Amino acid sequence: MTARLALAGVHTHIGSYHILQGVDFDAPAGATTMLLGRNGAGKTTCLRTIMGLWRPSRGTIALGEATLSGLPASAIARAGVAYVPETMAVFADLTVRENLMLAAREGPLDERRLDWIFGFFPTLKRFWLSRAGSLSGGQKQMVSIARAIVEPRRLLLIDEPTKGLAPAIVGGLIDCLNEIKRLGATMVVVEQNFRVAREVGDFVRVMDNGRIVHAGPMAEFVADEALQARLIGLSLDSHQ
Amino acid sequence: MILSGRPPRGRTLQALVIAVTLALALAPFLFPGVKPLNVAAKVCVYALLGASYDLLLGYAGMVSFAHVMFFGVGSYGVGLALYGLGPSWGAVALGLAAGLAVSTLLALAIGLFSLRVQAIFFTMVTLAVSYAFNVLASQLDWLTGGEDGRSFRVPEILQPGFRLIDREAFGVALGGRQVSYYLVLVGCVVVFLALLRIVNSPFGRVLEAIRENPFRAEALGYRIVFHRTLATCLAAAGATFAGALNALWLRYVGPDTALAGSIQIATLVVVVIGGMGTLYGAILGAALFVVAQNYLQTLLGAVSTAAGDAGLPLLPGLFHPDRWLLWLGLLFILAVYFAPAGLVGALSREDDTTP
Numbered sequence: 001m002t003a004r005l006a007l008a009g010v011h012t013h014i015g016s017y018h019i020l021q022g023v024d025f026d027a028p029a030g031a032t033t034m035l036l037g038r039n040g041a042g043k044t045t046c047l048r049t050i051m052g053l054w055r056p057s058r059g060t061i062a063l064g065e066a067t068l069s070g071l072p073a074s075a076i077a078r079a080g081v082a083y084v085p086e087t088m089a090v091f092a093d094l095t096v097r098e099n100l101m102l103a104a105r106e107g108p109l110d111e112r113r114l115d116w117i118f119g120f121f122p123t124l125k126r127f128w129l130s131r132a133g134s135l136s137g138g139q140k141q142m143v144s145i146a147r148a149i150v151e152p153r154r155l156l157l158i159d160e161p162t163k164g165l166a167p168a169i170v171g172g173l174i175d176c177l178n179e180i181k182r183l184g185a186t187m188v189v190v191e192q193n194f195r196v197a198r199e200v201g202d203f204v205r206v207m208d209n210g211r212i213v214h215a216g217p218m219a220e221f222v223a224d225e226a227l228q229a230r231l232i233g234l235s236l237d238s239h240q
Numbered sequence: 241m242i243l244s245g246r247p248p249r250g251r252t253l254q255a256l257v258i259a260v261t262l263a264l265a266l267a268p269f270l271f272p273g274v275k276p277l278n279v280a281a282k283v284c285v286y287a288l289l290g291a292s293y294d295l296l297l298g299y300a301g302m303v304s305f306a307h308v309m310f311f312g313v314g315s316y317g318v319g320l321a322l323y324g325l326g327p328s329w330g331a332v333a334l335g336l337a338a339g340l341a342v343s344t345l346l347a348l349a350i351g352l353f354s355l356r357v358q359a360i361f362f363t364m365v366t367l368a369v370s371y372a373f374n375v376l377a378s379q380l381d382w383l384t385g386g387e388d389g390r391s392f393r394v395p396e397i398l399q400p401g402f403r404l405i406d407r408e409a410f411g412v413a414l415g416g417r418q419v420s421y422y423l424v425l426v427g428c429v430v431v432f433l434a435l436l437r438i439v440n441s442p443f444g445r446v447l448e449a450i451r452e453n454p455f456r457a458e459a460l461g462y463r464i465v466f467h468r469t470l471a472t473c474l475a476a477a478g479a480t481f482a483g484a485l486n487a488l489w490l491r492y493v494g495p496d497t498a499l500a501g502s503i504q505i506a507t508l509v510v511v512v513i514g515g516m517g518t519l520y521g522a523i524l525g526a527a528l529f530v531v532a533q534n535y536l537q538t539l540l541g542a543v544s545t546a547a548g549d550a551g552l553p554l555l556p557g558l559f560h561p562d563r564w565l566l567w568l569g570l571l572f573i574l575a576v577y578f579a580p581a582g583l584v585g586a587l588s589r590e591d592d593t594t595p
Contacts, residue, residue: 052459074462098445102445
């Protein structure tokens with residue numbers, strides 16, 4: 001179930017732009033790796049490349065023994081990878097229930113798993129049969145995250161999960177991410193909210209100009225304010 | 241159960257769908273004339289043709305110009321089988337099976353060839369293939385009868401001279417015409433319910449997801465080309481059934497009744513007026529369009545005469561029966577403007593629990 005993600009020399013071109021310029025990093029199995037960096041550093045492109053939504057022009061991506069690079073996104077998803085984009089990516093015309101049913105590829109929705117999800121996001125139970133398009137931004141984000149965890153996954157790629165969420169809900173989300181980690185999933189999370197990054201992350205990888213410029217344990221990164229200032233321009237504490 | 245757990249939403253909409261369905265079911269007794277029965281049969285055929293097109297346009301978000309070609313394949317399949325093999329049910333079954341096989345293969349080829357790239361390429365390919373098929377049907381004179389088409393005999397029970405019972409029922413003599421009508425009606429209802437089942441299955445949900453955002457659907461593990469190609473094949477099969485039933489009703493097959501571009505446009509109008517992505521919209525759209533197409537001229541004639549009798553200037557010319565297409569176009573524009581989601585969209589009850 002648990003698997004290590006490894007990227008080696010990954011390059012991604014979007015049109016004439018060379019976005020990822022040789023990304024090397026690993027996300028240890030069963031741990032949460034935070035991907036940090038300034039805007040435009042290539043974090044989202046990195047997640048989308050792992051998911052197969054952009055095809056890498058060079059380099060390899062592997063999850064455990066399986067090579068992901070070169071596979072279409074559908075095959076990568078079937079290999080146990082789930083992706084939560086930053087854009088509140090729900091299917092607006094479908095109900096909350098139908099959104100989750102789509103993600104449950106193994107069979108019918110597991111009632112116990114649903115109760116577990118409702119524990120983190122009670123709002124979803126309330127609007128279970130509502131059109132997802134009629135929900136607020138934060139509620140859509142919850143649907144998007146719930147869809148990724150409706151079945152156990154080997155790797156979760158989550159892009160700015162707290163974006164648009166009220167502070168009261170962020171606590172539930174942190175609990176949720178920690179619980180998913182406890183259940184054995186490997187996670188790579190892009191996050192601008194450093195309180196979340198610190199509470200959820202075990203490891204940190206910092207990107208700049210399409211490359212990894214720092215890799216190490218989160219605890220070390222949190223303790224070194226000079227490093228934070230040098231790599232991402234601001235200290236973690238100033239973002240709380 | 242029979243409606244796959246998805247009845248029409250909203251009382252007005254339910255009442256309208258029930259009223260149209262009842263009117264179609266009782267048409268031979270309510271409207272016993274030749275023209276009204278012909279109109280009712282056409283409504284059935286267009287409802288099925290529209291519903292199958294809605295699977296592509298409304299659910300999968302794909303614009304196809306080849307739908308009329310699949311309709312034509314069904315028509316020619318049954319028509320040519322009956323023409324060549326004589327009036328038997330075996331010929332009908334063989335023609336239908338051949339039509340379905342050809343349609344499915346063509347849809348599969350179009351889908352696999354064009355759906356790997358952008359959706360606009362699919363649209364262009366369907367246009368080209370449809371045009372080529374139309375030319376082919378006209379050129380293969382020895383087989384299809386060319387521009388003249390083929391008239392053929394149908395099994396005895398469907399022939400106009402056939403008498404089902406000697407006595408009249410509710411003042412109507414039950415004969416081959418009525419049996420033919422009910423064959424068309426039942427055939428359309430069965431295939432419509434099958435389409436309803438398809439769009440309300442998990443496959444239908446995936447199609448809607450792909451329509452909304454193909455990349456997002458792919459990131460959930462769904463193969464876009466596979467699902468779109470399957471939708472193309474299923475829609476083609478629905479159109480083939482509609483074409484086969486239409487040929488049985490007309491006892492004739494030719495480019496004008498099976499492959500004309502006007503049929504494709506009418507199908508699009510039926511789906512848009514009724515409401516895309518609803519299936520029930522095809523029933524209402526077909527009823528409105530076919531009735532308007534057949535009776536607008538009569539109505540305009542009456543208005544024109546009345547205006548002339550009253551000595552009003554301009555109006556007799558404006559409402560002249562020959563201008564029916566202008567008025568139909570105007571009605572279509574108004575329908576799209578005031579009900580962009582179609583009749584079903586306008587009449588549906590929003591029963592969400594909106595936060």
